[in-house]
Amino acid sequence: MPPRNRALARPDPTEMADSQRAEFGSRLKELRLARGWTLAQLAERSGLAVSTISKAERGLMSLTYDRMLSLARGIGVDMAEFFTAEGAVFAPGSFAVAPKGVFQKQETRNYVYEMLFPEIRNKAMVPMMGTLKAHDLMDFDDFVRHPGQEFLLVLEGAVTVFAEGKAPVLLRQGDSLYFDSSRGHLYASAGAVDARILVVCTEAEGGA
């Protein structure tokens, strides 16, 4: 029996990567066809083999960094171009009001969030109201971490912010915070009363 990794092997092996690969391939093909090029033409420009591009476009194989870079050069785009989501458009002219307290509750392990404006899809920002119970028992198994940036404002009470690689920070009513959401973070009420916070994130999280 092959000495496979322990039961810790949590991060998914291939399943999820395959679908992502297919998406990358589609994007690549899209860029090629948009220029009216054949595989051979792109092969000529990028310097790699026709067969390689063919397989990559269909998600049959996982290109190395070097080949992806060659392709980007050949097509004439920046590497980031391959990964920027294209669809998902915010409805132009949107205008919505949310009266106080009329929110959609959304409970997570440690917080109670209420997402504002759930009816507006694909917002560039996701504003949420949160309540942190006083003396809440926190599960410190892991930080929250996600792509994008985050803004926090303490509306009532006091909050202790735990951020990876940073000393805990105490925020009082009116204090605010701005940070890279990919840095692990956790919020907890710091006072004897419930804390009320406003959080605005970029990048709708529902994605994954």
Place this chain on the structure above:
Amino acid sequence: MPPRNRALARPDPTEMADSQRAEFGSRLKELRLARGWTLAQLAERSGLAVSTISKAERGLMSLTYDRMLSLARGIGVDMAEFFTAEGAVFAPGSFAVAPKGVFQKQETRNYVYEMLFPEIRNKAMVPMMGTLKAHDLMDFDDFVRHPGQEFLLVLEGAVTVFAEGKAPVLLRQGDSLYFDSSRGHLYASAGAVDARILVVCTEAEGGA
């Protein structure tokens, strides 16, 4: 180590890719260290081997798409994060606190805004605190209009929002608003006392 300087007229794809690889590796290492992680910790989170990450960080090898995706997931960033030009970009791992009232005042014709976190460049969101004087004389010569999206929360008092093509909306303390900033808009205090608002815009834009 002897320099392998060869007077080749044609671009040497190998060397060019190598330098890019090194840059990618540096960025990867930067993201890891910003979180205070060891190779083993990132290996655990991403699901790939310590040795692989080590080689990748030093540009010794060219990761495949699959492994790069695993790394992005483990770190908690988008793939594009690896390739965004390092110059004009939001500093990865940013973390800044703004105590209440310590803001930089910025007066416009109709409002007094205080931009939060001016020291963080290229934020995806621009949070501002605003004060609307009671019974303020408004210049109704034109609406404000700019690219991006806008979120507004009334912290104190009441605000009347005038939006192009919409009837005026009265917002009380705790009410909020989300809309396309390209739709003309204006804010005015609606009560007998000064109103205090939080505004978060996307797209950092010079001027107001």
Place this chain on the structure above:
DNA sequence: GAGGAATTTTTCCGATACGAAAATTAATTG
């Protein structure tokens, strides 16, 4: 400075990407 633990680098071999050419499919022409 001598252990000793933690972290990184190197080694080695199995797994996979990659390219040249063959095979297949699609498009074009007479």
Place this chain on the structure above:
DNA sequence: CAATTAATTTTCGTATCGGAAAAATTCCTC
């Protein structure tokens, strides 16, 4: 429709990636 060409896909050998473990380095603690 057959024949020819263009375009894409498949095959297969080689180069490189990628992971487990060993070796080396750095970091502590006494």
